Amino acid sequence: MNERTFRVLEYDKIIEMLSGHTVSAPGYEMVQDLLPYREKDKVISALAETEEALKIMIKYGMSPLGAFPDIRSHLRRVEKRAMLGPEELLEIGHVLKTCSRLKEAFKSRDGLNEAGLTIIPGLVYQLKSHDGLMNEIFRCIEPDGRIADSASPELHDIRRNITRCQEKIKELLNSYIQSPQYQKFLQEPIVTIRNGRYVIPVKQEYRSNVPGLVHDQSVSGATLFIEPMAVVEANNKLKEWMLKEEQEIKRILSRLTEEVWKVREDISGSFEILSRLDFIFAKGKLGHSMKGVVPRIVDGGKVNIVNGRHPLIPEHQVVPISLNLGYDFNTLVITGPNTGGKTVTLKTVGLFVLMAQAGLCLPADYGTEIGIFQKVFADIGDEQSIEQNLSTFSSHMVNIVSIIDNVDRGSLVLLDELGAGTDPTEGAALAMAILEYLHNCGAKTVATTHYSQLKVFAMTKPGMENASMEFDVETLSPTFRLLIGIPGRSNAFQISKRLGLKEDIIEKAREFLTQEDIRFEDLISDLEYNRAKAREEREKAAKYLREIERERERLAEKESHLEAARQQILRKAREEARMILRQAKEEADQIIKELNRLSQVAAEKERNRSIEQYRMKLKQSLDRLDGELAKEASSSNKYHEPVKEVRLGETVYISSLGQKGQVLTLPDDNGEITVQVGIMKVAVKLSDIRRVDEGDDAATAVISAKKPSPRMTSVLPEIDLRGQTVDEALMNVDKYLDDAFLAGLKQVTIIHGKGTGALREAIHQYLRHHPHVNSFRLGKYGEGESGVTIVELK
Template sequence: MQQRVLKTLEFDKIRNQLMEHTSSSLGREKAVALLPSVDFSEVFRLQEETDEAAKVLRRKGNIPLGGIHDIRPHVKRAQIGGMLSSHELVQVASTVHASRQIKRFIEDLQELIEVPILLSYTEGIVVLANLEESIRNAIDEGGEVLDGASEALRSLRQQIRAREARVREKLESMIRSSNASKMLSDAIITIRNERFVIPVKQEYRSHYGGIIHDQSSSGQTLFIEPQSIVQLNNELQTIKVKEQQEIERILSELSALTAEHHDELLVMVSIMGELDFMFAKARYGSKIKGSKPIVNDEGRINLFQARHPLISIEEVVPNSVSLGSDYTTIVITGPNTGGKTVTLKTVGLCTLMAQAGLQIPALDGSEVAVFGSVYADIGDEQSIEQSLSTFSSHMVHIVEILEKADDHSLVLFDELGAGTDPQEGAALAIAILDEVYKRGARVIATTHYPELKAYGYNREGVTNASVEFDVETLSPTYKLLIGVPGRSNAFEISKRLGLKDSVIDTARSYISADSNEVENMIASLESSRKQAETDREAARQLLKDADSLHKDMQRQMSEYHQKKEELAEKAKVKAASIVEKAKEEAEEVIRELRKLRLEKGAEIKEHELIDAKRRLSEATPELNKVRKGSKAKPAKHEFKPGDEVHVLTFGQKGHLVDRVNDKEWQVQMGILKMKVKETDLEYVHTPKPVETRPIATVKGKEFHVGLELDLRGERYEDALIRVEKYIDDALLAGYPRVSIIHGKGTGALRQGVQEYLRGHRSVKKIRFGEAGEGGTGVTVAEFQ
């Protein structure tokens, strides 16, 4: 891939943005060196890596990549016998610890999601716990060698502290003496040349004797080591030398231990760099709201709502571009500042990003080709050194493109043929386009020349396009219109700006009849397209309103059933209480009768008492009987699909759709479908057979929740929101099973849908569709 093309399409800015998402110098190093690959299998692997990292970030939010250092120079120096500093050893221990943390993190991940690529990386990480522990036990985080690193070091440091205490004690007695305030510049103890000294005034230098180590800038103060502590300082320095020797011995041992694991450490660093880079790509993809593209080696580009990644999401206008299937060349015409060049760069940059393993700023399902080379002639590049004009500069690049372009190339021309005589420039542009078209290259070109508007109509495999311009606001909308050539809009703009009609009419008379006819045709196409967009927006709003109404009706029906069940339950409890009270009173009456018979000899027989109790029991209302006024009767009619029935519970009429099981039927009542027990149905009549027609899928009068949900072309997050709503609607409609169409694609959407369904409490099981149902592009969910 040419460096000039990478710079022209601003791929270097993508790398700079990517660097901001790395966690270590290892990741930044890879981001700086990132280049698009021209090998299809490598591009596919890189995209899989980025997608797997993105999947982890969606589930976990982050990954522990802190504490990674580039320890390769340290390991190599240790390998040849060099001694590492304490700070370098701390970096070694930190990197070993980070590798151990991320290895455990990824191994735990496999219980939640499949991460085969990450697991293959972590298999190469050897846990060097002994090395980490040895360094941590000897050196703290700040790089200081600890007293406990060895017994000898502990002893030496105890001796140093004892000697320093004696020196300080002796010096403090000097600075607290009665004449110290007169002879000393300040009553402090300080250090010069690693020896304890006191600040003595120049005129009293002979009073303390000893060694002068320094003086103040004015020369009035001398920093003197008094003679009485010279011997103590000498002893202290001797012990410090031994301390330093012991520290070097410890560092040498740890360096040798590091050298023993140099192979494992170098592999570990390489893997950590790869992991950091993988997750940097995933984080960058999330920032630009990117998606994993489908890659092919057939020169096919299908970008859905693609955005230029270097333009703010709030400002950029997304456009869909298709190339390589029905046509291999797109000619974009229209005025300046309309967005033609941005569209050109968007396609080129998305291609380079995809071939570098980055996600692209477009909707899920977008497709890009892996090209062997990408050529771009974009911008007004005058060469002062070569004394070349704009036209000549462009021609130098075009000549180079024509020498190298083939059927594995993507060629981008901006303002083809500009900078020379319009008639010659247009003819030259047509000839250049014909040449690259013959070679089988995929081409997108922008131009001002009206002659090229007819180019797409006269050649197979070529189509026109334009960027929309709003004459009312005198500004471009930046929307790409495939199949519609651009209009100049000069007359309309002039009229809006106040130019007289007479002048405009005169100008029109100078335009040929053919040109006027073409402009009128373009205007008609634009008008038809705008009307179609208006109608589509109106249909979408009706669809939205109907969906809202349907959802509201389902909610009200659900609330009605819930309230009904609550009232029925309260009535049962109240009835049970009344019955229980009646039984108790009856028992009390019978007991009193028996008592009367025994006490007073009343002529009451036992069998009469039993018969009275039975009659009391029969008079008790049964809770499970059909409530008064219900007309439920044992079903004598053999129900069949299509029968019109009366649903006793709701007092509504409907018709039978299908038998659910031996006791229940699915009944259509208006816009609702519900499961109803057969005992709650009363046969009305069987309608005469009529010609069956499929129920309209547009939400309207006959709308009900469909048995299928089509998610193809949806973004990942939007698709899951739709699935959640659809499952709720399907459950309210009483469906036993539904089908969700996610397509085969990259598998990310399929996996996300299936993970959601597995976690839903009402989903009994899921499976892929059968051969006739869509295969692995469809997931069938069965409800409990």
Template structure:
């Protein structure tokens, strides 16, 4: 697919949109090199990579791509023995950290049972290089400066520098504060010239201080003099700075040598980071243009439903349905200028190239795209001024080149084929060219003004007419593509709307031959039938929608009635059981009194007690067979969802529903056991209201950024501790009784640090590890005071 085709189909403009979502220059370089794949397997793999990227964004909201730098030049210079600057070394360290964080991010998602095979394949090849990252960050700070702690020698020499500077400044400040010397100074300050401390002295007093003149003001009235009394001290300071520079260079050379040892791994990591940045760039772009994954085939068949051109704003674009390669392999589009024919052509071509590049498409679900070996296009006025070619000659030059290269795996797009010459000859030539393309087996979409081509599709199998709709009432195009209907002439209708004399219009109609009038009548009839069919479809859809709403409402009413019936039955049972228990308790009291009387000497036989107790037990109401059946059906009708608290009747224990096994059974967590339980053997347990701890309540507007959980995964230790402290304060102000600190499992260092901090924090009441459904050891649940 040559550069000219990519330009006329605006593929390069689309890539500029794509670049806006790249996180680094590595990703942008990959986009610059992007071209459509011509192999179905390769295109499908790229589509799957994009799909995995969109899955990550859907589940996590974003991917941690910050810190990625292009370090190829740095690594190359280190490889040949060059010394890297501190900021270059920090870019190396930042890139190592970014690769390690992204690797951990993807691997953690896979551990959480998210299927990301292609992403996992990429990140598994990343080498962490933690030692190199640590060595650089122990020597260079975030501002790109070599730290004192980089070596004992550097710490010592910098301490010497600070001491010498203090001595020099102290000596000069004593000098400028002297009342006898102040009149000789232009200003009572100590400044620096040529890396030496000096004072500003008036020109006429230049000999009063001795020493060295380093500079003068632009007027010459002020000299910057290093007094003789501090020359030796400044010399000592200068020597210390030379030692500092030498030690810094030694440290940088040592770090550069460390980078040199890992050049292969760093280049490999950068290659994989470029792939990952590019992959997520495609995912972000898909989200931005509301795109979906198309099915791919290599059979020359595409079907774009509600397709939108990605370069036209969503507020202005009119979605179209366009298809090719199934019932017909050639599509001829007719219609007025500015009606959308060229946009339709470009949309079909650009979406095809995007699909072959592994990009999602701005279309509806269930759309399909084809993988072609070549896409050819002759669109727009491509005449060459240098060659002095006319419009027709320019188009014909392009068409000749296209016809020499097409085959059955090509997609060909012709805009205004045959235009720019005599209409009769142009139409005849257009028909012949279309026939030639059809015979090669290539897939074709062509636009034209010629009325002779309106009947083209009716005489040839595998060719379909289409048109862009025009609203005569508003005298404007609707930009809708109508497949199966050729474009009708609107000249007479528009003239009538604009008020042209009817006699003139009728005389013009007589000039058109009978065959053309018959074609126009046929097209008009087809257009009217299409409008009627669309109206009937709209009405049918409305009726269906109303029926579905009515059905849904009836289902809700039936469910509400069943729930009410069940509730009343349960209340009646509970009331009856309460009355019986009350009567039994009263009877027990009477029997106890009788026994007390018996002990006091009254004669009461034992079998009388037994008969009385048996009669009380038999007085309890029994459920009828019908009531038992209704109760059993009500238990069966209960539906349970994962996470529901239930009581297993046969065990008499409470548990939590994990998942639905089938229509009759659920998997339930009972203590440390997981058991399959029938629905009829369970009942839901009503959740008891959580009692809030009694404490003063501060009314605070809960900001949207204060969430009930804090995710620390991927953060450095110091950053994480700072985040936890700030978050706990925000959570207390927001009024949260409980929050979750998500630190992951990892090496355990971050988890241990969080636990220690929480023990000492005054706002923390108690902590516990997360449950099975709360992330386990990777999550700490915090009860706040």
């Protein structure tokens, strides 16, 4: 397979489409290097892994593998014992996290590890996620690449001292800014930083009035940035702490790098597997996007395409073709009008062979079969060369000569407009000789032509077959359908007549035809008529079959839904019964325990009184359980009809509260009434009122409302934890995150204050493992800075 074949069949565009489905740099590189295999076992293996990826895509609609960074350069640096930076360690952590998530996805029996998948689960099983190292990286390094305060106790103490020094320096400098004595000397009343030291901007002419060290000046020279002598010592102390911070950060990074070095081979191997999985899933995603199938690989050079669609033509424009080669015939001659789809058919056959041997899905229907070809040759398109002084005919012949010199039994040859560009008689003769040579060599050949001589040649030569691109004479347009076994008619007379050519001229033209030409055209006409009638009957039968199939599927689906509903009802009933029995047993056990304890009480009166209390408690519990069982039936049967008018003193049921009450007032202009519920008076909408059977109070007394908590719709976007202990704060954060998640909030703010940082660190440690948290960060300027944490929810 040469570069020219790849170019004319546009194989590079398929590779470009496949590259767009990769999620990593190494996966992209593997796609770029993909070439068709020539060994049958390699083709079958490549298609098997593609088929598994396609199954996952069809079932779940997405790939379980997300994007992951390229860490190959990081691993090379680790190999040389170089220290990694925070961003590099984070990327390694993300790769390990990808491994962990992928293993988890295939671990569950109900997940991706389904029957029939062996290759992809086998690769996933070999991944080593090293969860301990992954968690340590994410514990020590924040998502933005900053080393966390909790990375080490020493770093925590150092940063606390840095904060104290900074606050002391700002306090001293603020005394200059706010002092009436110095305000006239300042260019602006601000504190800034130059060369890592806190300074104030002083006007040039007042340099001597503010004793201190000059660290910088403005471009115009009008402003000097001076470090007052009063803060020099504090700045020096700050510098010392910052140097200690830098040294501690280096120590932490060195420790993490050392841990990576110890398992570098595992990480490297897992990264290669992830890259391979990216390549495999890219093939599956491409097949899913083009609604493709995995072709069956057969022995010998054979092609059987069932409703194949050229992958580079939009789905709403492409016309499927069905074609077979290498079964009953080895040479196929396709005739038809220009722009009728002959060239597209040639490219579809060639491209399908290349894609199948590269392990890719084909946009066709099930039943498509492809054999293994050692060589694929294509002479398609106008390759006229001005530089080499070659005409179109000469250019084609140069390529055909190369094909003939290299063709063998394992070759597929695609020839477009064979023999064109020269004298028709000589061109047709030359085309027949070339086709016969290729046929005798055992090559599989598909050729297109306009020469009628080749139609007769293909009909009379054993092992050859005619095909044509259908043409609608009524609309003077091609239908792009391929018809195997029927040579194409020229349709010249019919087209000329419809375009307005005089009838006597057309009749005169018929006189110049030989009797053999007329009989041949009549034969083709009869074949086309019979084919059209057969296709019409076939389409009608297929329509009836589809209708029957749809009806069968509808009935099967209905039966499935009924069975599922029945099972759900039974399951729900069992669960409710189990829960009721468990609650009753627990309460009975508790009461018995209390009764045993009370039996030992000396005082008879106290014992009898306690026994009576627990007896009543047991009765109330049983009554409540009975009420819960009767709630659904009572609610649906007795209070399902809303009322349009009420009477004063009438007993009604309030559906939103699940309680009964007496009407105190008639409806106002807003349709609201006042109802006495127990000791409370509530205003409710008339539409919320249901009629109650006055004679059935005893039965309806057990009704209780279990409405969803209104907290889900009134959750604030922030929570203030200042002044709380760590345990209290974590308990409140857990409850708050559940409420915020149920309320649909995407971002919330946790206010913990600055203080010693212990509360903030405990909250951050908790957030890293919370199932509702997608990411979190400290507040920015204007948001509260380090006193708050911004949380992104899933």
